[in-house]
Amino acid sequence: MMDKYEYQYMYLQGLKKNLQARGYIASKYFRKDEIDNIIVDSLKYFCKEFEKWVINNIKNFNDILNVIGCYSGLKSDVDSKRMILEEELTDFLHTCRYILAISPFLKLDYTAARYTSATNMFFPELLTLTYLIQLYNQYRCINSLCPQDIIVADFTSSYLSLDYSDSSYMDLLSQSKLKGQELLATNLVDYDLGLRFGETLKATFGKAAESLLAFMQGPDPIYDLNQMSFSDFIAITNGTHPNPTKFIQDDETQYIPFDMSKGVLRYLNDPFITQLILFEKDTDLLSVIINPMKQEHRTRFKPIIELNCNGKKVYYTTRYLIFETFSELASNQLPFHGLPEPWKKHKAIKKLADEAHKKVSDEFEDLIASNLEGHYTFFRNITFIDNVDLCKTEVCDNGIK
Incomplete structure (x- = not known):
């Protein structure tokens, strides 16, 4: 059986051939819009490969029940901190969730060959695809957040390679995750x-x-x-x-x-x-x-x-x-x-949603204000800027209102 690196190499080779057949013929791509298209097309390829594997292998009804139960138990263990969240476990939980997401599409029966058992839930090919999906989705997010061209798609070797044009972006990514955890502001959660x-x-x-x-x-x-x-x-x-x-x-x-x-x-x-x-x-x-x-x-x-x-x-x-x-x-x-x-x-x-929204908004604003106080001049409850009504002005995201 191949290890995960051999599977990655196999899928990245297949991805390169798929993208070249779709018209990506340059040796390297740098522009944000081109990179975004390459990443989305890559994710489509990985998703189709994931779906193909599940359709071909998960046919017994009890295999899906095993995935449902396994995901529920492991995710609960992670939530309650009884289990340390590591990369392999993260990929496995995402793999189970992805299987469940497409499970209504499967044609199952009770007598098909079993792929899993209560003690065996190993999906090496799917774990590899999940890792690649997570990796490429991270590239997609970073590419959308940075105004400059920061990702290079390299077709010169036997497989497609994506990488950051500047290694310092990896440090920025780590910092953004830490800042994101701080902004979760768990002390503001209303458990009632x-x-x-x-x-x-x-x-x-x-x-x-x-x-x-x-x-x-x-x-x-x-x-x-x-x-x-x-x-x-x-x-x-x-x-x-x-x-x-x-x-x-x-x-x-x-x-x-x-x-x-x-x-x-x-x-x-x-x-x-x-x-x-x-x-x-x-x-x-x-x-x-x-x-x-x-x-x-x-x-x-x-x-x-x-x-x-x-x-x-x-x-x-x-x-x-x-x-x-x-x-x-x-x-x-x-x-x-x-x-x-x-x-x-x-x-x-x-009514309950409106009350919850106001409570979270007010307390989050107070949290931000407490960090700004004494460092910056700031204003609250601004509804107009240069006679523009901020409450009614349309906001566009990628051309969509």
């Missing part, structure tokens, strides 16, 4: 917002939302009595223990793929449930990669996955996938009016 969001959804959508959120929350916690003293037990029972969660057993049920078909079919036209289903028509791996905040194509926003098995549509998820979605919607979408359009039409949800 998720509870209010859930209650608002239940009050707005009724039984459908109540059933799904109850499933997400799962059974009552199970305590490991062997790990606690009698005084701990009494304090937990009385509700006075300072840290009762330290005695809770791991809830493995949150990673188990669950057949939601009966419930989904009951609410298939429900405006709440339908926004959470990844249908076959939603599969678009390229969009998942280059438009990560676009909700239509990602399990991060659509955790109930439509699968085709023996000609029948079934709907699967895990409690973790649903939890991931509602955490994303409450923390990162609700305060910025990023919820699904059918949800935002309801007054109670719009």
Whole structure:
């Protein structure tokens, strides 16, 4: 079996031939617009190769269930800091997510040859493609952020090579990641917002939302009595223990793929449930990669996955996938009016979104102001500049209003 470097070489050779067939005949390219086209065409090539491999190899229904469960368990471990996030693990998690993103398109059955087992989830070719997708997408982001020509595409060797024209850009990239982590401002996160969001959804959508959120929350916690003293037990029972969660057993049920078909079919036209289903028509791996905040194509926003098995549509998820979605919607979408359009039409949800937006905006402005105070002169609440209304003036991004 080839190692990852041999796979990279193979795919980069194939990429060069593909791009040359599409008219890239110069030995080197430098201009921003040309580089951007090369990168996007490269990502299209990698995505097609990824899809081709999955279609040819993931045919047994249980293989997809293994991917769903494996992603849910590993991602939860990373989120809870029980596992260190390393490059290989990052690539593996992205690989699982990409497989799930296109899984509604697959034609599965119960008797096809198995590719995975509960103890074997190794995808060497896909891991290589995932690495290349992540690398080229990073080039694309940096190319779009820098006003000058900074990336060189070199076709002179037997494969396509991309590199920065100035090595100092790698240092700038590292610095930007650190600054990005600082700007996350985790101390401003309103952890009560998720509870209010859930209650608002239940009050707005009724039984459908109540059933799904109850499933997400799962059974009552199970305590490991062997790990606690009698005084701990009494304090937990009385509700006075300072840290009762330290005695809770791991809830493995949150990673188990669950057949939601009966419930989904009951609410298939429900405006709440339908926004959470990844249908076959939603599969678009390229969009998942280059438009990560676009909700239509990602399990991060659509955790109930439509699968085709023996000609029948079934709907699967895990409690973790649903939890991931509602955490994303409450923390990162609700305060910025990023919820699904059918949800935002309801007054109670719009009111909660407006309140969350104002709270986050005000506190983030205060955070920025506290860093500027004493160093720079700055102004707040500016609505006009040179008689131009900043609230109404159209903004264009690559020619799109």
